Amino acid sequence: SGPRVEILDSATDVAERAAARIAAACAAPSPVLGLATGRTPLAVYAALRERIAPGGLRLDHATFFNLDEYAGLPPGHPASFASYMRRELFDPASVPEGRWHLPDGNGGPAEADGYEAAIAAAGGIGLQLLGIGRNGHVGFNEPGAAHDSRTRRVRLTEQTRQANAPDFPAGTPVPEHAVTMGIGTILEAREILLLATGAAKAEALAAALEGPVTEAVPASALQRHPRVTVLCDVAAGRNL
Numbered sequence: 001s002g003p004r005v006e007i008l009d010s011a012t013d014v015a016e017r018a019a020a021r022i023a024a025a026c027a028a029p030s031p032v033l034g035l036a037t038g039r040t041p042l043a044v045y046a047a048l049r050e051r052i053a054p055g056g057l058r059l060d061h062a063t064f065f066n067l068d069e070y071a072g073l074p075p076g077h078p079a080s081f082a083s084y085m086r087r088e089l090f091d092p093a094s095v096p097e098g099r100w101h102l103p104d105g106n107g108g109p110a111e112a113d114g115y116e117a118a119i120a121a122a123g124g125i126g127l128q129l130l131g132i133g134r135n136g137h138v139g140f141n142e143p144g145a146a147h148d149s150r151t152r153r154v155r156l157t158e159q160t161r162q163a164n165a166p167d168f169p170a171g172t173p174v175p176e177h178a179v180t181m182g183i184g185t186i187l188e189a190r191e192i193l194l195l196a197t198g199a200a201k202a203e204a205l206a207a208a209l210e211g212p213v214t215e216a217v218p219a220s221a222l223q224r225h226p227r228v229t230v231l232c233d234v235a236a237g238r239n240l
């Protein structure tokens, strides 16, 4: 048991395999998908866009919930994860507004609870796409996050803020806080697809999959989930 790991030749193969899995999930009548941002899934969304071409994959019957959003950014800020998703996948022609959701980065506990309620009302997440941070974070659950944590406001580590600084215009500081689904929220997805590409993820991936289950490595909580598939390239999988 434990996560099923597929080490593929390249990041392109990882993206293709992930897109195929998402497309298959979208063949269901009312799929509910959890999505991630960051650099890793960019190639997945590109592969999905190709499949959406006329007569191809349809996403308009699906519901989407993203993992996380920065706090403190005005609506429409280009570095927000909402802007990212609109650029990468959520063209109004393919997915109606209102069918894709992100946590309210500027909301309080009531909005965070509302996000949990919206996921539950949709029937829960069927397939959750995940990346992994260099420190083993998932979503914005940084080391120390409780494995039963729910959607809430969190403080970002310096390491994470530096890793994401290239997404912000020069001179614009990376926010210090975000709102993220909790580890407990993520573990309720019926199936999880964890993606890792590039050598910078090798250590975190090995710690998550083969190290102890510990709050010091948020992704290690995935060892306790019955249906996790890890898709990684050779570089990210080299310590496994």
Ligand code: GLP
Pocket (backbone or CB within 6 Å): 036, 037, 038, 039, 040, 041, 067, 068, 130, 131, 132, 133, 134, 138, 139, 140, 160, 164
């Ligand atoms: C980000 C996101 C995560 C993502 C991770 C890795 O900050 N909040 O959801 O999985 O860090 O990002 P990347 O794919 O850019 O390495």
